[in-house]
Amino acid sequence: xxxxxxxxxxxxxxxxxxxxxxxxxxxxxxxxxxxxxxxxxxxxxxxxxxxxxxxxxxxxxxxxxxxxxxxxxxxxxxxxxxxxxxxxxxxxxxxxxxxxxxxxxxxxxxxxxxxxxxxxxxxxxxxxxxxxxxxxxxxxxxxxxxxxxxxxxxxxxxxxxxxxxxxxxxxxxxxxxxxxxxxxxxxxxxxxxxxxxxxxxxxxxxxxxxxxxxxxxxxxxxxxxxxxxxxxxxxxxxxxxxxxxxxxxxxxx
Amino acid sequence: xxxxxxxxxxxxxxxxxxxxxxxxxxxxxxxxxxxxxxxxxxxxxxxxxxxxxxxxxxxxxxxxxxxxxxxxxxxxxxxxxxxxxxxxxxxxxxxxxxxxxxxxxxxxxxxxxxxxxxxxxxxxxxxxxxxxxxxxxxxxxxxxxxxxxxxxxxxxxxxxxxxxxxxxxxxxxxxxxxxxxxxxxx
Numbered sequence: 001x002x003x004x005x006x007x008x009x010x011x012x013x014x015x016x017x018x019x020x021x022x023x024x025x026x027x028x029x030x031x032x033x034x035x036x037x038x039x040x041x042x043x044x045x046x047x048x049x050x051x052x053x054x055x056x057x058x059x060x061x062x063x064x065x066x067x068x069x070x071x072x073x074x075x076x077x078x079x080x081x082x083x084x085x086x087x088x089x090x091x092x093x094x095x096x097x098x099x100x101x102x103x104x105x106x107x108x109x110x111x112x113x114x115x116x117x118x119x120x121x122x123x124x125x126x127x128x129x130x131x132x133x134x135x136x137x138x139x140x141x142x143x144x145x146x147x148x149x150x151x152x153x154x155x156x157x158x159x160x161x162x163x164x165x166x167x168x169x170x171x172x173x174x175x176x177x178x179x180x181x182x183x184x185x186x187x188x189x190x191x192x193x194x195x196x197x198x199x200x201x202x203x204x205x206x207x208x209x210x211x212x213x214x215x216x217x218x219x220x221x222x223x224x225x226x227x228x229x230x231x232x233x234x235x236x237x238x239x240x241x242x243x244x245x246x247x248x249x250x251x252x253x
Numbered sequence: 254x255x256x257x258x259x260x261x262x263x264x265x266x267x268x269x270x271x272x273x274x275x276x277x278x279x280x281x282x283x284x285x286x287x288x289x290x291x292x293x294x295x296x297x298x299x300x301x302x303x304x305x306x307x308x309x310x311x312x313x314x315x316x317x318x319x320x321x322x323x324x325x326x327x328x329x330x331x332x333x334x335x336x337x338x339x340x341x342x343x344x345x346x347x348x349x350x351x352x353x354x355x356x357x358x359x360x361x362x363x364x365x366x367x368x369x370x371x372x373x374x375x376x377x378x379x380x381x382x383x384x385x386x387x388x389x390x391x392x393x394x395x396x397x398x399x400x401x402x403x404x405x406x407x408x409x410x411x412x413x414x415x416x417x418x419x420x421x422x423x424x425x426x427x428x429x430x431x432x433x434x435x436x437x438x439x
Binding site: 011012015017042043045046047049052053054056058059062065066069075 | 268269284297305372375395396411418421
């Protein structure tokens, strides 16, 4: 085998695209050809470097956008699908409607769309995944310390079982480029994601509740924390939740 | 792929089959879109558009492998979008940075300089070289499937990969040298 032939085979060899006999012929030719050995090493090095690049999964928001389209196309009569679709349930259907008509962006005072998008994406992760929380516990003395060293503030963590909102666990999400604590609560079959971070404004601000199609979002400030809650709840239940959070924070002060 | 107007309107059953066959490859579609556009926001738009197009073309799906079939649609959609919107308006430098940034800024900072340099070098390659490397090394497609995505003979795929790897090596070497010259000696 002369070198030009050998050259054309280097990459196919690296990629495992040669037949066994071609590979054997190539390996024999390689012994006599230092140039091709160098080419082989270079091709392997480039391949290896590219394979180290981390894969980036499709963002949750993209997934939700596509789900919304598929649902629209499949028709309202098929809002509930068997199998994996079932896990979405009515919650996700209403969530997707909520995202599509953009009410969240419009109803939150003084907030960019990006933060809202991120909160929704965070909620989708919490509500849809079996692994919606990184620390799963109803014990605030387990959940609260878990945040230490992971974010630069200590969130207010309380179990609200007595008020009808048991603590499920916590996780960290990125909101507006900042890592924030997300507490996950449950109310009957519904999950609630409460994101909270230290406020730059002083004073409390009463919860504003926005609601469409059974999906609720609350936005308030209490005891120095900005609070954002997203859930598939009736607005009255969301208000009770916000009241329960504030009550627990106040009782502890 | 038939003309749009010939396509039967997808019904609930079609959407159900599409969900189980094509939707699992959304990550691959987005990953490919990410490297074609080099911009996360545009990649989302492209992946969404391609998914919907795939659903409309799904009647012409003949049970071949779904991933290359979908990636081919991603690519054709990208070409059409570029015809409509013109080429990227962002300077290459910005695109390189966006391509090199992962989903989590903190994570990509930790991921190390070498990976960022490799990603930026890949992003800087012309589309023809870039996409063949992405399909081979990141999407891990065989030559046969790459040929199907790009609609090229296998021999052409093979020589394109060889040339693309050489280009990447040159690009990366240039970058590392420029960087090393910019840094004070230790």
